[in-house]
Amino acid sequence: MKHSTRLTRSRVIGGIGALAATAIVLTGCSSGGSSDSTDSAASGDLTPVSLQLQWFSQAQFAGYYAALDQGFYEDEGLDVTILEGATDIVPIDVLTGGDADYAISWVPKVLGSIEQGAAVTDVAQIFERSGTTQISMKDKNITSAADLKGKTVGSWGYGNEWELFAGMNKAGVKLDDISLVAQAFDMNGFLAGDIDAAQAMTYNEYAQVLETKNPSTGKLFTPDELNVIDWNTEGTAMLQDAIWADSDRLADDSAYADTTVKFIKASIKGWAYARDNAEDAAKIVTASGSQLGESHQLWMTNEVNKLIWPSTSGVGTINQDQWDQTVKIAMDTPNETGATVISEEPPATAFSNEYVEKALSELKDEGVDVMGEGFTPIDVTLKEGGE
Template identity: 70%
Template structure:
């Protein structure tokens, strides 16, 4: 059966993404690099999947704190945007490394992109479906008969997998093409909206509840966490060029160095969230101060505590992501991939070397005792 998606929200939402809170704005372009880099440092370019925001705090912190320079690298961070597919930029040879979600890259790999996940930075998924408590939506099964929002564009798979696991068909819901904001949800046009823990969820908590005159509170919301539902997919990872890894020993060595310094950057961000948020703001993000700090703190929760060391790719989590990518259908009946990805799609070789070096230096790569900070959100995230 053909399923139609209703469009609701901002007209031209995709072209307007850069202006929305989800993305923030930047005036710095691709000029973020170590300021004291000497000519003896190896130039490296990292492609982000979105513009400057604390979702990428560890990389900005690694530049700012000189961790890349300590490894002999002069790193430039290229911001992403709605028209940039980071894995394609990497596969084309235009950058050295890229940050992207695993399911999105699996589709590109099946189309011929020869790239490798060399460090799975986010161990947990940040994608949720949120609703106001009066809707009584606490599990995927409760979505039946509801108006459900989804961004689409590769962000929908955990939602669809969760529904299919719970026996909820697309015919059982009213699927709404959700704009990249929470306006339709806040106005009551969407019962259950897609939200990242580090961004859109906070946007709701930064909004005044007209019934109380105060900001919305967590107890006003129910959250479906795809980690709990068993349909979480691996998200932000460091991707490298597979051909270069196999043929260029210098590139392979630099990959270890890049991962090592990046992990140190993420440890810094987790332990010094206010400083890290400030570093990202200085890099050009226009997100408000409390929102930026919230994002830094929430992103750290996706990394720490680490099960096997930051960046290690868990085989079970990888297999689950591949299984969902092969067997979950979207509203058009399509799946992300049709066959298993090649063995080169991921490798723990380089992150293992990086972790061994860090542990030898006395660095805590597990964050077992790490605890998030308490963040007070202000109206509008300011």
């Protein structure tokens, strides 16, 4: 069902001050699946629902913006507000604090919160593959984790380092064998030559390098000038973007459980739309207020699609082997202080396929392709600065 573009800033709340804004948007309707949610005359008979992102508006979240823009949430009876993230916002804290109905976050980051008492459940594992890499210039001769020994290695920290540490551990490279530096959330240190191997998401920082001119050639860097360590290939990938819900509400509130199925269903339709209409999806995100350039936004949409499609078991399904690998790395891999993400297995409530399976069943009945077996990435030409 095609809807006219309706994405406005009133439906997408900015990250800075998002919590304060949420209180205004959801006044008198703090829980998307609660019985009193139907009293909201402003949204007609729609159930108000809020989604907390883990970062600012960008095509990493293209499926949710597409679902909003195309009316997929409305088709399911939901009035969805997207809350942007920021450096000072922890999505799971927003969810457990009652200020959002759902949140997007990486699994290893949330496992630590769960061990500390957060009652949340991974109800749809949207990203099946990891987008985290370690990149280097060709002349550094770094093609695998083993080659990091003796090098200056950048890491963002904040829970982004575990695949790197696990890859090094698997390759027999100790933290004492490298010079670990705190990498800013950009590629300036790498481009300046201060970092031999830098962390880079396939859909963001890697593109930042390719959008920059090589001072030696006067032309934009090309993939041929870079080496990439892919943690999917190295065998230490961890599950990333997932939809998280409140475990207690799922158990006690049937309306919230029903809303969860509807929200997942519409979100997956949004991701299928982004798969089949990458250019349009990128434009939708740009229209939401993202500060990233058009070519960068399209690159991001295309690369994120690669993390989702083709799907092994139906997009959103939490595959047991991938979950187990993520948990094992979280338990067995120490950081620079010797600490691990978690000290014991997470509870059974940490993930559930119950809701996504219901959503997938309905989508299949409606003829929506939830596997994406024929998915083919598009060719994207980056421009300087991502414009």
